[in-house]
Amino acid sequence: MHDKTVRRRRAVLGLLVVAALILLTASFGNAGGGLSAFQRGAAQVLAPIQEGASRALKPVRDLFGWVGETVDARGENEELRAQLRDARRDAAQFESAAAQNGDLRALLDFSESAGLDAWEPVSARVITRSPTVWSSALTVNVGSGDGVREGDAVVGAASEGDGGALVGTVVAVTGNRARVRVITDQDSEVSSVVGRTRSPGIVTTASAGNPRDLLMDFVPTEDEVEDGMRVVTAGTTTDESLPSLFPPGIPVGEITRIEDPGSETQEIHLEPYADLRRLEFVRILTGEVAAGAGGEVAADARADG
Amino acid sequence: MGEARAKLLARMGAVALATVLLQLSLLSHLDVAGGNADLLPLVVMSIGLLGGALAGAAFGFSIGLLTDLALMDTLGITSLVLLAVGYWCGRAREVHDLEGPLVPLAAGALATLVTLIGFSVLQFLLGADPPLGVTLLRQITATLVLSALLAVPVHWLVTRGIGGSLVASRPHRRRAYTTGGLSPLSSRSDGPISR
Numbered sequence: 116m117h118d119k120t121v122r123r124r125r126a127v128l129g130l131l132v133v134a135a136l137i138l139l140t141a142s143f144g145n146a147g148g149g150l151s152a153f154q155r156g157a158a159q160v161l162a163p164i165q166e167g168a169s170r171a172l173k174p175v176r177d178l179f180g181w182v183g184e185t186v187d188a189r190g191e192n193e194e195l196r197a198q199l200r201d202a203r204r205d206a207a208q209f210e211s212a213a214a215q216n217g218d219l220r221a222l223l224d225f226s227e228s229a230g231l232d233a234w235e236p237v238s239a240r241v242i243t244r245s246p247t248v249w250s251s252a253l254t255v256n257v258g259s260g261d262g263v264r265e266g267d268a269v270v271g272a273a274s275e276g277d278g279g280a281l282v283g284t285v286v287a288v289t290g291n292r293a294r295v296r297v298i299t300d301q302d303s304e305v306s307s308v309v310g311r312t313r314s315p316g317i318v319t320t321a322s323a324g325n326p327r328d329l330l331m332d333f334v335p336t337e338d339e340v341e342d343g344m345r346v347v348t349a350g351t352t353t354d355e356s357l358p359s360l361f362p363p364g365i366p367v368g369e370i371t372r373i374e375d376p377g378s379e380t381q382e383i384h385l386e387p388y389a390d391l392r393r394l395e396f397v398r399i400l401t402g403e404v405a406a407g408a409g410g411e412v413a414a415d416a417r418a419d420g
Numbered sequence: 421m422g423e424a425r426a427k428l429l430a431r432m433g434a435v436a437l438a439t440v441l442l443q444l445s446l447l448s449h450l451d452v453a454g455g456n457a458d459l460l461p462l463v464v465m466s467i468g469l470l471g472g473a474l475a476g477a478a479f480g481f482s483i484g485l486l487t488d489l490a491l492m493d494t495l496g497i498t499s500l501v502l503l504a505v506g507y508w509c510g511r512a513r514e515v516h517d518l519e520g521p522l523v524p525l526a527a528g529a530l531a532t533l534v535t536l537i538g539f540s541v542l543q544f545l546l547g548a549d550p551p552l553g554v555t556l557l558r559q560i561t562a563t564l565v566l567s568a569l570l571a572v573p574v575h576w577l578v579t580r581g582i583g584g585s586l587v588a589s590r591p592h593r594r595r596a597y598t599t600g601g602l603s604p605l606s607s608r609s610d611g612p613i614s615r
Contacts, residue, residue: 124474131481131503138485139496143546150495157489165490168441179450 215395218272222398225270225279234268234362234400237261239293241394251297251326253283255397258291262401268348268361269295271397273388280366280388281305281348282397293399297391298367299326307331307367310345314338318346318367321384326391329368331383344370346385362400431582432467436483439463440490455562457570458532460487464502465531465571466524466578468509476506494546501538505531521572528571529564536560 141150219238226236239255257263263285271282283303287294296303298318305318309331316334331346350363368385375381443459450456460483468476484499509527540556 127474128477128503128507131477132500135481135484135496135500135503137496139494139500142488142495154489154492154495158492161490164437165441165445168445172442172446175446176449183451 218396221272222270222279222396225272226398229279229364231270231362231365231398231400234402235262236270236398236400237263239263239397239399241397242292251283251300251303251320251391252286253295253297253394253397255293255295255399256291257399258293259288260290263288263293263399264401266360267293268365268400269397270365270400271389271391271394273366274390274393278366278388279398280368281361282389282391282394284360285399295397295399297326298329298387298389299391305361305367306349307346308349309334309338309340309370310347312338312340312344314340315349316346316383318385327386328371329385329387331370331385334381334383336377336379336381340370340373340376340383342370342372346370428582432479433482435463435467435578435581436479436486439483440486444487444490452566453562454558455560455564455566457566458535458563459567459570459574460484460498460502461505461531461535462528462567462571462574463578464506465509465527466575467582468506469513469524469527469575470579470582471510472514473507473510476508476510477503478506480504480506497539497542497546501535501542504538505534508534524571524575525568528575529568532564532567533560536563 138150141148142154222238226232237257239257239261241253242256243254244252255269265285265288267285269282269285270279272278273280281298283295283297283300285293286296298305299320301320303320306315307318308315314334316331318329318331321328321330334340346367346369348361348363348365348367350361366388368387370383371386372384373381374384439459447457447459464476464480464483467479471479480502481499484497484502485495487493487498488495509531512527
């Protein structure tokens with residue numbers, strides 16, 4: 116009985132295998148024969164059933180597709196967000212680079228047009244900024260190794276993006292760093308004149324830490340100064356035999372208001388031209404002013420030692 | 421042919437048709453991680469486990485033929501692969517008397533793997549350019565995982581649908597070797613000696 120079962124099983128298995136191989140061979144080698152006709156006929160019979168099944172199952176396919184698309188969309192959303200972040204970062208870098216380029220170009224143009232090239236300007240990048248309102252100071256990435264010395268004047272791009280303006284003075288130098296005291300610092304004093312009237316005065320800070328307000332003291336009360344007048348560096352000190360730290364004619368600021376005009380207590384307020392809050396680059400004037408020359412450049416002096 | 425046998429064949433035919441339609445109209449469209457669940461080897465595996473080697477082989481051959489006909493593909497390829505799957509699943513059930521909840525899962529994964537490999541080998545032998553590399557590997561892996569997940573519910577459904585009739589029609593398994601009742605221990609039970 117067992118042998119019979121085994122023989123039967125083997126026979127059926129062999130028959131099925133042979134049938135499959137015959138079908139395979141016939142189907143593979145006979146493209147247009149009888150088997151092909153049978154296959155076409157069977158497909159024709161199955162076609163409506165398949166179509167019905169396909170239609171019936173379409174909602175399920177759609178549901179699954181919707182789920183898949185939702186998942187894909189979520190993934191795509193994340194990807195697009197990442198791309199947007201990258202694009203924003205690139206745009207920010209580009210804008211920053213463009214702004215820096217603009218500042219540098221403005222500074223270079225200013226140096227050229229204002230005749231500051233004779234002061235051997237050295238370009239520097241602002242690397243730190245004083246975090247407190249008590250001192251207004253910057254650190255720049257050049258130092259004595261670049262020819263910078265204490266007392267050198269520092270100019271930067273004007274806030275209007277047009278030309279340059281006075282920023283401050285170098286107060287400390289190391290080999291590759293320099294500390295710049297900004298004109299809004301409490302200890303800063305700049306010998307200046309009102310451009311049109313040539314009225315002399317000393318520009319100091321109006322309120323500590325306020326980068327938009329300066330005060331011009333010691334202006335002769337008889338001189339008529341008005342809002343909107345430009346104030347530039349004088350190039351001299353009160354003692355005309357002593358040179359100023361600053362070359363003459365560098366824009367400092369514009370008069371914004373005058374309190375008690377013409378009186379002994381008049382206060383002339385200026386708004387500095389330099390955008391002291393957003394300085395990225397400055398130029399340090401490393402040339403010297405010859406004593407008694409009243410602001411003339413002695414750029415050769417350093418070269419001579 | 422008895423009425424019960426005719427009913428069983430009709431049921432198996434219906435299961436085969438439903439499986440092919442479900443596979444071709446639904447599951448083949450649902451791409452999950454680069455692969456599709458393959459219902460065919462799972463149902464063949466299930467029939468083999470329930471009905472034995474002959475039933476598995478015959479069902480595998482038939483459902484393969486139906487698939488090739490429906491797809492208007494080269495006849496015989498799917499039949500050959502699935503009859504092998506059905507036969508070996510049936511033999512495994514007959515020889516090892518497999519039981520347990522994890523059997524369908526393991527057998528389903530193995531059946532799917534054999535189907536995928538067998539189909540690939542046959543296609544390769546017939547001159548098709550196989551999509552070798554990462555694509556094929558990913559497809560095989562995804563299909564294997566999906567099919568393994570579906571194996572248990574599919575086996576449960578087939579068992580519920582036609583399992584009883586299949587088991588009833590299954591020929592008696594060989595009795596285990598006994599001492600022919602010489603041992604006094606064997607007289608305590610009328611059934612086969614437990615192994």
